[in-house]
Amino acid sequence: METQGDSKTHREKLLIVDDNKQNIELLMELFRSGYKIAAARNAQRALKLAISDSPPDIILSDILMPDMDGYEFCAKIKEDPRTKHIPIIFITAVSEVMDENRGFALGAVDYITKPFHPPMVKARVKLHLNLKRKQELLEKYAFIDALTEIPNRRRFNEVIEKEWRRAGRSGYPISLLFIDVDHFKAYNDTYGHGKGDECLRRIASAMARTLRRAGDFIGRYGGEEFAVVLPDTKSDKAVAMAKTLQKAVDGIAIFHGASSVASHVTISIGIATVTPDDKDISLTPKNLIDAADKKMYEAKSRGRHQIAY
Ligand code: GH3
Numbered sequence: 001m002e003t004q005g006d007s008k009t010h011r012e013k014l015l016i017v018d019d020n021k022q023n024i025e026l027l028m029e030l031f032r033s034g035y036k037i038a039a040a041r042n043a044q045r046a047l048k049l050a051i052s053d054s055p056p057d058i059i060l061s062d063i064l065m066p067d068m069d070g071y072e073f074c075a076k077i078k079e080d081p082r083t084k085h086i087p088i089i090f091i092t093a094v095s096e097v098m099d100e101n102r103g104f105a106l107g108a109v110d111y112i113t114k115p116f117h118p119p120m121v122k123a124r125v126k127l128h129l130n131l132k133r134k135q136e137l138l139e140k141y142a143f144i145d146a147l148t149e150i151p152n153r154r155r156f157n158e159v160i161e162k163e164w165r166r167a168g169r170s171g172y173p174i175s176l177l178f179i180d181v182d183h184f185k186a187y188n189d190t191y192g193h194g195k196g197d198e199c200l201r202r203i204a205s206a207m208a209r210t211l212r213r214a215g216d217f218i219g220r221y222g223g224e225e226f227a228v229v230l231p232d233t234k235s236d237k238a239v240a241m242a243k244t245l246q247k248a249v250d251g252i253a254i255f256h257g258a259s260s261v262a263s264h265v266t267i268s269i270g271i272a273t274v275t276p277d278d279k280d281i282s283l284t285p286k287n288l289i290d291a292a293d294k295k296m297y298e299a300k301s302r303g304r305h306q307i308a309y
């Protein structure tokens, strides 16, 4: 069952799960205006809808249902990475404190007892949808660099740790590229900080566009420094990638009259490749970062606009 209003604005989708047809109809009537609504008469069907192409933004679930009850349904939603972010509100005649506790312990965000007061149910759904939106925004901005809009250092740290563990298990090498803009202080001094910011944005987006393989990562490490993580990548492939990145930055040809290297903004790249070992904990992502950083300085000392590996 699905109803849809004629408003063109984005409507959030509510999934109602209840074995009782009257209960479903009552809730559908309550939310008819302002929401997209899907309904399921049993938990199995609701689980299918939750992983469909058009998943719900929030779920209102009954507890007493034949076959699978609301608790088990909630546990299943919360253990599946595809659905665990969807808030669940129990709406039920089961009203002992113990039952409420159990609902919250399983990850439900709210617990409403029947008979319910309709405006309160609406208010709570609205509240939890607002909280979910804010949560998603916070998560997004916590990991995105505000200037360049590519992932930030915090995200880089997460990615390198995760890929390190994965590589340790699989025995594949990881390559790390450390990228630093050449004579960027002179660029700022000559053209001003505003132009400097714009330059960093353009360099970041040119490099990000170049990475095609799923799993390859670019982040802003700090200032005018960027880091690229290439999982399952040996040294020769990493060097090829570095050349492609350098060409991409040469390609946007941002004029730099104060550079001793070229008439445009250039980058230097240091590369390190390591195969982590599950059994050797003395080797850490920091070793890889330090090695790539050292190589980057080597590229600088060789005259800049170089790749060192
Ligand atoms: P090198 O070729 O040796 O890398 O020289 P450099 O001038 O690029 O290196 P240095 O570390 O001396 O200067 C980096 C400059 O980057 C200084 C700093 O003001 C500038 N910078 C760092 N972050 C930002 C930013 O967010 N915006 C702008 N406009 N400039 C930044």
Ligand code: MG
Residues within 6 Å of the ligand: 018, 019, 020, 062, 063, 064, 065
């Ligand atoms: Mg029931």
Ligand code: MG
Residues within 6 Å of the ligand: 180, 181, 223, 224, 225
């Ligand atoms: Mg630097």
Ligand code: MG
Residues within 6 Å of the ligand: 180, 181, 182, 183, 184, 185, 224
């Ligand atoms: Mg620099």
